[in-house]
Amino acid sequence: MRHDLTTLNLVLAIEQTRSITRGAAQEHLALAAASKRLSDLESRLGVQLFERRARGVEPTEAGRALVRHIRSLHASLYALETEVMEFSRGIKGHLRIASNTSAIAECLPPYLVEFSQAHAQIRISLEDLTSAEVQAAVAEGRADVGVFTAPVLDNRVQTWVFARGRLAALVPLKHPLANREAVSFDDLLAYDLIGLHAGASAQELMREQAAARGKTLNARLQVRGFDGIAQLVESGLGVAVLPEHPAERFTRVFGVRALRLEESWAERDYYLGVLRQQRLPTVVQRFVDTLIPREKQ
Template sequence: MNLHRLDLVSLQLFNLVARSGSISKVAELALLAVGAASKRISDLEAAVGAPLLERHSRGATLTVAGLALQRHAQRILADVDQLEADLSDYASGLVGVVRLWANTSAVTQFLPQDIAGFIAANPEIRIELEEEDSNEIVLAVLDGRADFGIFADRTPAMGLQLMNYRDDQLVMVVPPGHALAGKRAVRFEEAVDYDFVSLPKNTSLARRLQTETDALGRRLKMRIQVRSFDAMCQMVAAGLGVAILPREAIRPHLKSMHLKQIALDDAWAKRRLLIGVRDAAAVPKHVRLLIDHLCG
């Protein structure tokens, strides 16, 4: 077996044959003689050291080895397409790509304007933004999937260097007519016996609520859990419970969904969003530019 003899043109040809079941049809599409296309498949079989196709009068079907090669061929060809796209960016003047992971609070409230301002000043830098839970963000930075991350304080982040990004004020949201709707401010302990709408339990916001409930020696009545701030507001508007959410994130929904915002008189309701990076001194220049912009 000599897999170093594999070439991309033959892999692409084989992939098309595997999908169509016909060498002659693929040869016609590729503007090749049937014999030339068949020879490329035979050369692949020689390199692999096993038959890849079972040829018959109705066309061709994959052998077990052919199925294995098809799986790898699809992945290889997809990687090549991605490589071509990335290199074309650099050829057109791209300086670099920043892989930024951020939690929903940052993505919803602050990053749209911050990133828009950065790109306006640095159009040659591309940002790949991934929205994730705070714990997943820390792991992504630690294992190199993200250049840096933005997550809530209280998130375990051992091994990362931390910088302040933004302050984030939590408030309570209730539907019209709720028993708390007439209050301007409440303490969490006044609301803990009501039904709650929350994000999934592994998110930093849900963990914070659970921690504070435990500290009160009470039990949180989690009525429903959804994946987004918008969905939480819709559930509250439908009367399914109350929720604790970032103030700026719910601002667009207060009027449209007829929700009532109530201040939280608890110190923990003021959160801090942090930027985490493995080694600030070692990040590439284009990544440093974005970090400096966000911290400025």
């Protein structure tokens, strides 16, 4: 079923103005022509899009659903136009990367710098998602490459391990554990834990480990971003588990101490993932080459 943009824009205008007459005027259409377009669209879809009332019209549930999709379509068209216009300014490609927060904070930036310097005419966009969301974005074509931690959930995604990191504990300077060099997860479970939002890989890992011990994770606060976690730890609201490198950096900025987390699962791999296909697009292959030596691909 095909729909022309003029009719879809008319639906949006009618929804915005709550009037077929004003919507038609906004789209520079005669009222009779606008009414026919709307009637034909409702017939093709088999649903009523607007309820006619004494003082105008109101969208039905079907109408509201269609308006949401039209707005999404407008956003996609704008992105398409913007990206294509970039080629006239010398841009030779666009690489869409989805990554979890830990990789962005711990291991990804040096690779982005290396790739950007070697391919200055390729535009990079980076989206911060959970590891599960990263894999879904790659599998569904919403991202060209993904960077995430285990588990690997989607067999449509081809993966390589490209870096390794560790988790560390973060505690306030005056905390009872602050005089130690290392702690176990059992030590931390005695206190309120400040973590990332639900779905973040480290947060889910801690829930699993607590459950395996028959304990409940006292997730007092959950926030987006490691900076916010570090500030809350400094305030004495709890302890946290973060990637080791950002945790060490926070000790130079906030009143916190980073401690080694003595657990086998504290060491974890970072995966690079792409959609399985016989031949990768050139831009994607160049990024893979930056992270993964050819002999390991």
